[in-house]
Amino acid sequence: MSLRLERVRELLKREIGEVIRRELPVSEVGLINVNDVNVAPNLKTAAVFIGVLGGDAQKKRAMEALEQHRKRIQGLVGRGIVLKFTPKLRFILDDSVERGNKVLRILDELEKPRPPNEIPPANHRSYFGQDCRKPVGLRRGHVRPDGDCVGSELGLTLALRKQGKDVSCWNEDVMPQKYGFPGPGQ
Numbered sequence: 001m002s003l004r005l006e007r008v009r010e011l012l013k014r015e016i017g018e019v020i021r022r023e024l025p026v027s028e029v030g031l032i033n034v035n036d037v038n039v040a041p042n043l044k045t046a047a048v049f050i051g052v053l054g055g056d057a058q059k060k061r062a063m064e065a066l067e068q069h070r071k072r073i074q075g076l077v078g079r080g081i082v083l084k085f086t087p088k089l090r091f092i093l094d095d096s097v098e099r100g101n102k103v104l105r106i107l108d109e110l111e112k113p114r115p116p117n118e119i120p121p122a123n124h125r126s127y128f129g130q131d132c133r134k135p136v137g138l139r140r141g142h143v144r145p146d147g148d149c150v151g152s153e154l155g156l157t158l159a160l161r162k163q164g165k166d167v168s169c170w171n172e173d174v175m176p177q178k179y180g181f182p183g184p185g186q
Contacts, residue, residue: 005039011081013037016048016089019076023069029062030054035094039087046087049094059093066091110159 017034024032031053038047050066052059066073070089078086 005041005043008043008081008083009037009039012039012046012048012077012087015077015080016073019073019080020066023073023076024062024065029065030058032062032066035096043083043085043087046089048089048091049096050091051094051097063091063093107156107159110163 013034013036016037020032020034026032029052033051033053034048035051036049038049040046050062052062054062070091074086074089077089
């Protein structure tokens with residue numbers, strides 16, 4: 001992404017957040033956060049990723065209110081930021097924070113100490129749908145792994161090993177050299 005697009009993205013993110021804060025009452029739509037903005041290279045459109053603090057009903061009301069007031073929000077953003085074109089805004093509900101919290105809850109659950117002689121019942125299933133009394137194998141389907149993918153895979157493997165699971169981790173692709181790990185003492 002060019003430096004100019006990055007600047008415009010940050011300006012839009014800040015200005016859209018301010019306009020939403022001023023224009024939409026929290027009591028009706030919940031607390032709305034602008035998580036990210038993706039701007040088209042020609043600056044004619046922008047996808048605005050929205051997070052809403054509240055239940056499903058509040059999220060639905062927030063998205064309806066944003067869509068209903070989209071043109072007004074777009075106009076106010078256009079007055080606040082001087083650009084040749086004010087991008088047409090498209091609001092998208094972003095649940096990445098909730099998904100991240102779910103993963104953290106799972107990892108917390110895995111780290112809870114378990115009595116050493118506790119054996120799960122025969123019908124107990126792990127998160128992977130396997131009998132958790134047997135070794136667990138993790139397989140990643142991500143082609144050309146990036147740092148986040150490799151880190152998540154290794155973090156989950158280590159967490160399961162701490163719980164005494166016999167876990168192995170493998171990839172279909174060769175791990176890129178830039179994601180190598182330092183040797184001992186480095």
